[in-house]
């Protein structure tokens with residue numbers, strides 16, 4: 001068997017069939033208009049990945065309400081008619097190249113670098129410092145204000161309305177972001193959730209908000225519209241975070257989300273790659289567990305541009321799909337290159353020399369091809 005055969009086989013999530021197992025990982029490019037409307041340049045950017053062979057694209061996290069969900073300046077949103085129209089143009093461009101597309105929905109909570117006052121499950125300052133290149137704020141995060149139950153309800157509504165708009169815009173589904181230290185992960189994480197109501201305390205309570213959001217979106221959108229979830233142990237500013245009770249916690253989390261009606265589970269990685277982040281402290285593999293326990297399609301992520309490694313994960317039934325992030329940024333045709341046995345351009349953080357936006361990368365790319 002060639003060492004890419006499993007990767008090049010057709011797959012499916014619900015009724016959405018995908019010609020191969022490559023998924024574009026969501027990557028915030030801070031390239032929307034100031035009011036969060038996606039641009040024609042974003043449509044051209046995403047279309048390149050579909051043209052390059054990515055069967056399924058997960059678009060960068062879009063904010064879900066105009067209160068305090070926005071993470072960064074120039075982050076796209078999905079809360080207005082203009083946003084919906086902008087995204088519809090992005091989806092059309094991707095579909096025209098044969099690609100399927102899911103939108104990630106994200107609420108920043110305590111790690112917003114955009115809003116004046118951030119809100120979170122509890123008034124706990126996030127560890128680490130703000131990300132560079134994503135807006136005017138920098139340094140330590142603020143201490144967020146604690147959300148009351150009415151505000152939590154409004155957050156749920158924000159996710160549901162945004163999902164409905166995503167369906168109108170032509171997306172094949174949405175991915176609810178409960179990972180990397182953003183709002184829903186702040187609820188899940190005991191260090192940032194000190195609540196004593198139905199959203200705090202036990203793990204069952206801490207996953208409840210994500211569960212409710214998934215269930216409510218399923219009720220509001222059509223049967224074929226996918227509703228997935230992104231999970232991670234690590235936080236953007238703390239790569240060494242692990243779920244305290246390993247497999248026991250994972251079983252509660254995966255089962256709760258499957259019962260809520262999730263169509264897929266995406267296990268995300270931070271800096272140290274899939275093997276490190278998708279295992280418990282004791283070394284048990286979480287993507288394989290998610291598959292076995294729920295029977296749902298699972299997307300693995302983290303340093304998986306290495307075709308042999310990615311292929312082994314799929315062929316050994318540890319995951320169904322492989323999401324590629326940074327290396328795809330420099331190789332939008334990564335699936336085609338791998339299928340044809342052509343080498344990949346190595347990722348380098350130099351790509352952000354002029355900033356994180358698509359336009360900034362364009363400038364850097366132009367310089368590279370001139371000097372190549």
Ligand SMILES: Cc1cc2nc3c(=O)[nH]c(=O)nc-3n(C[C@H](O)[C@H](O)[C@H](O)COP(=O)(O)O)c2cc1C
Nearest residue numbers: 025026027028060061268269302303304324325326
């Ligand atoms: C520039 C950049 C932006 C990112 N934005 C998001 C995002 O919007 N949502 C998300 O869940 N992950 C985001 N990520 C994380 C990636 O989806 C992915 O998990 C990470 O890059 C590891 O995969 P890789 O090793 O293939 O790059 C981002 C990563 C990068 C490099």
